[in-house]
Amino acid sequence: MLIDTILRGEVGPAARLMRDLDDEMPQARETLRQLYPHTGRAHVIGITGSPGAGKSCLTNQMISHFRKRGQTVGVVAIDPSSPFSGGAILGDRVRMQPHTTDAGVFVRSLATRGHMGGLSRSTGDVVDVMDAMGKDVVIVETVGVGQDELEIIRLAHTTIVVQVPGLGDEIQSIKAGILEIASIFVVNKADLPGADMVVRDLTAMLQIRATRARELVPQIVKTEATKGKGLDELMVAIERDRAHLQSGDGWTEKQQQRLELRFLDYLRTQLFEQARARLPSIEKYGEIVTALAAREIDPYTAARRAVAGILGTAKVA
Amino acid sequence: MLIDTILRGEVGPAARLMRDLDDEMPQARETLRQLYPHTGRAHVIGITGSPGAGKSCLTNQMISHFRKRGQTVGVVAIDPSSPFSGGAILGDRVRMQPHTTDAGVFVRSLATRGHMGGLSRSTGDVVDVMDAMGKDVVIVETVGVGQDELEIIRLAHTTIVVQVPGLGDEIQSIKAGILEIASIFVVNKADLPGADMVVRDLTAMLQIRATRARELVPQIVKTEATKGKGLDELMVAIERDRAHLQSGDGWTEKQQQRLELRFLDYLRTQLFEQARARLPSIEKYGEIVTALAAREIDPYTAARRAVAGILGTAKVA
Numbered sequence: 001m002l003i004d005t006i007l008r009g010e011v012g013p014a015a016r017l018m019r020d021l022d023d024e025m026p027q028a029r030e031t032l033r034q035l036y037p038h039t040g041r042a043h044v045i046g047i048t049g050s051p052g053a054g055k056s057c058l059t060n061q062m063i064s065h066f067r068k069r070g071q072t073v074g075v076v077a078i079d080p081s082s083p084f085s086g087g088a089i090l091g092d093r094v095r096m097q098p099h100t101t102d103a104g105v106f107v108r109s110l111a112t113r114g115h116m117g118g119l120s121r122s123t124g125d126v127v128d129v130m131d132a133m134g135k136d137v138v139i140v141e142t143v144g145v146g147q148d149e150l151e152i153i154r155l156a157h158t159t160i161v162v163q164v165p166g167l168g169d170e171i172q173s174i175k176a177g178i179l180e181i182a183s184i185f186v187v188n189k190a191d192l193p194g195a196d197m198v199v200r201d202l203t204a205m206l207q208i209r210a211t212r213a214r215e216l217v218p219q220i221v222k223t224e225a226t227k228g229k230g231l232d233e234l235m236v237a238i239e240r241d242r243a244h245l246q247s248g249d250g251w252t253e254k255q256q257q258r259l260e261l262r263f264l265d266y267l268r269t270q271l272f273e274q275a276r277a278r279l280p281s282i283e284k285y286g287e288i289v290t291a292l293a294a295r296e297i298d299p300y301t302a303a304r305r306a307v308a309g310i311l312g313t314a315k316v317a
Numbered sequence: 318m319l320i321d322t323i324l325r326g327e328v329g330p331a332a333r334l335m336r337d338l339d340d341e342m343p344q345a346r347e348t349l350r351q352l353y354p355h356t357g358r359a360h361v362i363g364i365t366g367s368p369g370a371g372k373s374c375l376t377n378q379m380i381s382h383f384r385k386r387g388q389t390v391g392v393v394a395i396d397p398s399s400p401f402s403g404g405a406i407l408g409d410r411v412r413m414q415p416h417t418t419d420a421g422v423f424v425r426s427l428a429t430r431g432h433m434g435g436l437s438r439s440t441g442d443v444v445d446v447m448d449a450m451g452k453d454v455v456i457v458e459t460v461g462v463g464q465d466e467l468e469i470i471r472l473a474h475t476t477i478v479v480q481v482p483g484l485g486d487e488i489q490s491i492k493a494g495i496l497e498i499a500s501i502f503v504v505n506k507a508d509l510p511g512a513d514m515v516v517r518d519l520t521a522m523l524q525i526r527a528t529r530a531r532e533l534v535p536q537i538v539k540t541e542a543t544k545g546k547g548l549d550e551l552m553v554a555i556e557r558d559r560a561h562l563q564s565g566d567g568w569t570e571k572q573q574q575r576l577e578l579r580f581l582d583y584l585r586t587q588l589f590e591q592a593r594a595r596l597p598s599i600e601k602y603g604e605i606v607t608a609l610a611a612r613e614i615d616p617y618t619a620a621r622r623a624v625a626g627i628l629g630t631a632k633v634a
Contacts, residue, residue, distance in 0.1 A: 029617055029618070036612050037612050037613065124616070128615070259616055262616035263616040264593070265616075266616055266617050266619075266620030266621075267593070268585070269620075270620050271592050272584070272589070274628060275584065275588055275628070276581070295353050295354050295356060298350050298353040298445070300349070300350070301346075302580050303580055303583030303587050304583075304587060306584055310588065311588075311592070311595075311628075
C-alpha cells in the first residue's frame with residue numbers, strides 16, 4: 001500500500017505524493033487525508049534571515065547534530081538562493097554532500113515553485129508528508145521577506161531568526177511579524193566585528209517586546225556556523241524550546257494554530273474558485289457586469305453584489 | 318460637495334479620500350462609487366524594472382514632457398527604493414523637487430503600506446481617484462518582482478519595462494508575465510557598454526514572443542534619463558501606443574480587463590471575510606473543527622466541507 005510505504009519513510013513514493021499534491025491530483029489529496037492521523041509528531045523548526053546570513057550552513061550543521069542523536073530530519077527549502085534549492089553560496093553545497101546519501105535526511109526544495117501565493121499551501125503539505133514519513137524534525141528554511149513567508153514561518157513550532165553583524169541596520173530589516181514569533185535569535189558569523197553589538201541590540205529589543213504569559217523569553221545564541229562553533233548551544237536552545245512547549249499547552253496550541261492557518265488558507269482558495277465558477281449563474285449577474293462596464297458602479301460595489309448573490313444574503317444597495 | 322472638489326482636482330480632499338479608502342471607511346467607498354462614472358479617461362502607464370534601473374529618473378523626465386504639453390500627471394510609487402517614496406537613489410530626489418510645487422502633478426507613495434496582498438487593491442483605488450481628479454496621465458511605478466506587482470502592472474494601458482546594461486543576465490530576470498504585457502522596452506543608461514547587446518537580445522526575444530493580432534510589436538527605446546537623452550523618442554513611443562490602443566478595441570479591452578481584475582480581487586477578499594464570519598453558523602461546523610483538531614481529517618478536506626456548508630452545495634465526502 002502507498003500509505004504504508006510513506007509511513008515507512010520511503011523517499012520515492014513520498015516525493016511522488018508531494019508532486020501530485022502540487023499538481024492538485026484528487027487521489028493525492030485522498031492519500032494525504034489517510035496519512036493525516038499519523039501526523040503531528042514532528043518538531044517543525046522554521047529558520048529565516050537575509051540571504052547570506054548563513055541559514056543553509058546552520059541548517060546543515062543542525063542536521064549533523066540531529067543525526068548524531070539518531071533523529072531523522074526533513075528539510076523544506078523555500079529560499080531560492082539556498083544551496084538546498086540548487087543555489088550555491090559560500091561553497092555550502094559541497095559541505096552538504098554528506099547528507100545527500102543519508103537515508104535519515106530528506107530534502108525538498110520549493111524555491112522555484114509557482115507564485116508565492118501558493119507557497120504556504122505547498123509548504124504545509126510537504127511538512128505533513130515528512131511528518132507522516134516519521135521524520136523527527138522538519139526544518140523549513142526561508143528568507144524573511146514577504147507576507148507569504150511570514151505565513152510559512154507560522155507553520156513552525158520553533159522559529160529561528162538568523163542575524164549577522166556588518167549587514168547594516170540588520171535588526172530593523174526583520175519583518176515585525178517575524179520578530180514577534182521568534183523563539184531563538186542566532187547571531188551567526190560571531191567572529192565578525194559588531195557581533196556583540198547585534199547581541200546587545202537584540203537584548204534591548206527583547207526587553208521592549210512583551211512576552212506572553214507562559215512563553216519563554218526568546219533565546220540568543222552566537223554561532224560561527226562554518227566552523228561548527230556555537231552549534232551545541234543552539235541545539236540546547238532548540239531542545240529547551242521544544243521541552244517548554246511540550247511541558248505546557250504551547251505545543252498543542254501551535255498545532256491548532258497551524259491547522260487553523262492551513263484550513264483558512266484552503267478555505268480562501270476553494271471558496272474563490274467555486275464562487276468564480278458559479279458567478280454566471282447568480283441572479284442579476286448580467287446586470288452587475290453591464291453596470292460595471294458602463295462605470296455606473298465601481299468594482300468594489302459590483303463585488304459586494306456578487307458576493308451577496310453567491311452567499312444568498314439580503315440584497316445590498 | 319466633496320465629489321466636486323475631487324473632480325476639480327483639489328489635492329487635500331483627494332488625499333483624504335485615498336487614506337479613508339485604505340482604512341476601509343464605508344463613506345469613502347460610497348464617495349468612490351459616485352466618482353466612478355467620471356473615471357476611465359486617464360492614460361495609465363505602468364513602469365517597472367530592477368532597482369537602480371533609473372525608473373524614477375525616467376518618470377521624472379516623463380512628467381516634465383507631459384507638463385510641457387499641458388497635460389496633468391498623477392504618480393503612484395510602489396517601489397520602496399523610489400525617490401517618490403522617500404528613498405533617494407542617485408540624487409533623483411533633488412531633481413524631482415520642481416514638480417512638488419506644480420499643481421498639475423500629484424504624487425502618492427504606496428511603498429510602505431501594509432502587506433503586498435492588499436497593494437493591488439490600494440493601487441487600483443488610487444489610480445481611480447487620480448483619474449477622477451482629471452489627471453490626463455497616471456504613472457504607476459513598481460519594481461518587477463512579485464506576483465502582486467504583476468497584478469499592479471496589469472492595471473496599466475501602456476507598460477514600460479526598463480532594462481540597463483551591465484546588471485548581468487538582465488533580460489532573464491524579468492518575470493515572464495511582465496514580458497508578455499510590455500508595450501515599450503526602455504534600455505536606459507544607453508551610454509554604458511553593453512547597451513547595444515541588450516537591444517539585440519530584446520529584439521531577438523521579441524521575435525520569439527508571439528504578438529497577438531491587432532497588437533503593436535513592442536517598441537524598444539534607448540535613453541540616458543539623467544541627461545534627458547532619448548526622452549523625445551520615449552514620448553513618441555508612448556503616444557504611438559496610446560493612439561494604437563484608442564484607434565481599435567485595445568483601449569476598451571484594457572479598461573474591461575482592469576475592471577474584471579479589480580472585481581475579482583474584491584470578490585476574493587469580501588467572500589473570504591464574509592464566509593469566515595459566518596463559519597460558526599454553518600451546519601456541522603463543530604464536527605468539522607473537532608475532526609480537524611483530532612487529525613481525523615486534514616485541513617484541505619475540512620475546508621471542502623466548510624465551503625460546501627457556506628455555499629449550500631451538496632455534501633461532499
